[in-house]
Amino acid sequence: MKKLILSLAILASTFTACTSSDDNSSAQPVTGEITGPITVDKTYPLGTYTLKGIVKINAGVTVTFDAGSTITCDKITGDNALVVLNGGKLIINGTSALPVVFTEKSGIPGSWGGIIVYGDAPIKAIGGVTTSTSEDGNALPYGGTNPTHNGGSLNYVRVEYAGAKLADGTKENNGFTFYSCGSGTTLDHLVSYKGADDGYEFFGGTVSMTNAISYGNYDDAFDWQDGWQGQNNSNWYALQVTKGNFGMEIECSNNNNAFWPKVTNVTLKRAAGCTPEVAGDIQVDAFQFKKEGNGDFSNVIVDGYGNYTEGANVYQGAAVKIQDATTNTNQVNGSKIKLTNVKISNTTQTNPVGATGAISVSLPSGQFTTSTTATGASLTTGAWSTVGGVNLIQ
Numbered sequence: 442m443k444k445l446i447l448s449l450a451i452l453a454s455t456f457t458a459c460t461s462s463d464d465n466s467s468a469q470p471v472t473g474e475i476t477g478p479i480t481v482d483k484t485y486p487l488g489t490y491t492l493k494g495i496v497k498i499n500a501g502v503t504v505t506f507d508a509g510s511t512i513t514c515d516k517i518t519g520d521n522a523l524v525v526l527n528g529g530k531l532i533i534n535g536t537s538a539l540p541v542v543f544t545e546k547s548g549i550p551g552s553w554g555g556i557i558v559y560g561d562a563p564i565k566a567i568g569g570v571t572t573s574t575s576e577d578g579n580a581l582p583y584g585g586t587n588p589t590h591n592g593g594s595l596n597y598v599r600v601e602y603a604g605a606k607l608a609d610g611t612k613e614n615n616g617f618t619f620y621s622c623g624s625g626t627t628l629d630h631l632v633s634y635k636g637a638d639d640g641y642e643f644f645g646g647t648v649s650m651t652n653a654i655s656y657g658n659y660d661d662a663f664d665w666q667d668g669w670q671g672q673n674n675s676n677w678y679a680l681q682v683t684k685g686n687f688g689m690e691i692e693c694s695n696n697n698n699a700f701w702p703k704v705t706n707v708t709l710k711r712a713a714g715c716t717p718e719v720a721g722d723i724q725v726d727a728f729q730f731k732k733e734g735n736g737d738f739s740n741v742i743v744d745g746y747g748n749y750t751e752g753a754n755v756y757q758g759a760a761v762k763i764q765d766a767t768t769n770t771n772q773v774n775g776s777k778i779k780l781t782n783v784k785i786s787n788t789t790q791t792n793p794v795g796a797t798g799a800i801s802v803s804l805p806s807g808q809f810t811t812s813t814t815a816t817g818a819s820l821t822t823g824a825w826s827t828v829g830g831v832n833l834i835q
Contacts, residue, residue, distance in 0.1 A: 475512065477524075479504055489513070492543070495520055495554065495579070495607060500528025503593070509539035514553045515546040520607045522554025522614065524579060525592050527561050535597030537630070537823035544601040550659060551637025554578070554614040555603030558592045561585025562623035564645025565668030565696045573667065575620055575644070578607030583620035584667075588647045590623025597630045597825045604637025604659065613638035616658065621667075622648040630825055632656065632833065639664040639690075640679065649673035652820055656833045657682045659718045661690040662709065665702070666732070668693050674704040678818040680835060681745075682712040686724035688746070691734035697771045701735040701778075708817035710835075711745035711758070723756045725749045727788065728780070731764035735777040742817030746788040759790035761809070763802050769795060779808045784815035 471488035477496035484505040492514040498504050504525075506512075514521035523543065525531045535541040545552040557577055564584035566573035572584035600616040607614060616633025619626075621644060628650040633640035640655025645667035651674065655662035662679030664687075679688050688709035709727045717724050727743040730736075746758035761780060763769045772778050773793075785791045793802045793809060820826065826833050 485510060491515070492521055492523060493518055495522045495524060497524045497526055498529035498531060500526050503530040503532060505532040506534065506541050508534050508536045508541065508597070511542045511544065513544050513546055516552040516605070520554065520578070520605065521545070522607055523556050525558040526581070527559040527583070530591065530593035531556070531558065531595065532593050533595045533598045535630070535825065537597060537821065537825050540597040540599050540825035542599045542601065548602055550602050550635045551604040551613065552602045553605050554607045555600050555616045555618060555636065556595075556598075557614065557618045557620070558622050558626070559583055559620045560590035560592050560622040560626065560646060560648075561587045562590045562621045562646040562648070563588060563668070564621045565694065565698065566645065567694045569696055573644075576611045577614050577618060578610030581620075584645060585621060588623055589625045590621070590646070591625030592622050594627040595629070595631060596627065599632040599634060599825065599828075600636070601634045601828070602636065603633070615639040615642045615664075616655075617641045618644070619646060619648055620644045621646040624648060628653070632826060633658060634828055634833070643669040643671070645669050647671060650677070652676045653678070654820070654826060654833050655679040659684040661687045663688070664690040666692045666694050668696060668698060668700070669702055670700045671702045674702065676706045676818045676820055677704055678708045678820055678834060680710045680712065680833065681715050683715060684718050685711060685715050686718050687729045688727040688743070689729065691728065691730045691736055692732035693734050695732045697733050698735070701737060703737040706740045706816070706818050707738055708742045709744070710742075713745065716749070720751065723749065723751065725756060725758040726762040727759070728761045729764055730762070730768050730772060730778060733768055733772060735772040737779045739781045740815050740817065741780060741783040742815055743783060743785045744787050748789050757789040759794050760785045760788050761793035762796055763793065763800055764796045766800055769800050769802055773802060773804055776805050776808055778804065781807075781810045782815045783809070783811050784813060784817070785811060
């Protein structure tokens with residue numbers, strides 16, 4: 442009997458210990474501060490973090506964020522940004538239900554520098570040079586000969602309230618900024634929310650982006666220069682509210698070229714009452730091509746680029762505008778600009794036009810086609826695309 446009682450006691454003790462261990466094994470959110478430079482591999486588990494300063498991920502270093510984390514910075518503490526230097530990697534493992542959110546305490550657009558990634562993929566900057574210096578305040582070189590550069594994998598990431606200048610930068614930063622990133626970099630299910638500059642900007646490179654939302658950014662929803670040539674882009678969605686310039690600002694830094702990016706499934710929307718970012722600087726078109734910009738776009742929805750009135754002047758929004766004569770001659774007439782299966786609504790000028798009457802735009806046969814059946818971006822909603830209970834895909 443004593444042996445039986447002892448055996449039962451041991452069994453009960455073992456069962457209780459296992460139950461306690463199982464309860465404690467569940468991953469618990471953590472808190473912490475993120476500062477830089479980051480010089481060794483680091484994984485940030487599910488948690489709530491404060492990002493302080495211009496945090497740089499050094500070359501040879503991989504930084505990983507687990508799903509569901511929130512990273513907050515505070516503009517009162519000074520300049521803040523997350524910068525991946527060439528050779529470093531940022532791995533963000535968000536999910537639809539558990540995105541990784543980078544935000545700023547005040548909730549005011551233009552309060553921090555967003556996520557900036559550097560690579561050494563090819564570029565063609567002003568003057569045809571293959572390397573240049575960033576305008577983000579870091580003043581770092583970018584450009585190279587590595588088209589497959591890998592700066593990491595960004596999945597289900599939202600950046601909020603970015604667009605600040607860093608240090609003495611010549612330009613505001615964007616929600617996401619990619620300097621000569623290569624095709625080995627993964628950009629999927631990203632949201633740029635209420636920034637003071639562009640939602641996304643590419644400075645050359647070969648990286649592609651899929652399933653991207655640009656919501657309420659003050660400048661352009663999507664922007665690129667320096668010969669960006671990503672080929673596998675799809676499902677881009679933009680809604681410009683309150684303030685906003687072009688849906689897409691497309692240029693190639695005055696370099697005529699034989700390459701261009703391709704984007705399928707595009708939705709560009711401008712809400713009623715949305716005004717240009719700066720009074721007197723009228724930029725209210727869906728697609729703007731300038732400085733030898735080009736591209737191939739298919740299955741496109743353009744909606745809401747109608748008239749804008751400022752003072753006694755009425756400005757007519759356009760689905761497609763060609764800003765300068767050189768772009769018209771080399772890119773339009775050279776069949777390097779192509780928009781097919783385009784559905785246009787609530788937009789004043791439905792045919793491609795020039796910025797002035799001196800620019801007569803006529804895309805070659807088959808380079809611009811409209812339809813009533815285009816579907817635009819096809820995105821699945823979830824926590825990743827919802828802010829404050831509002832679905833960003835409208």
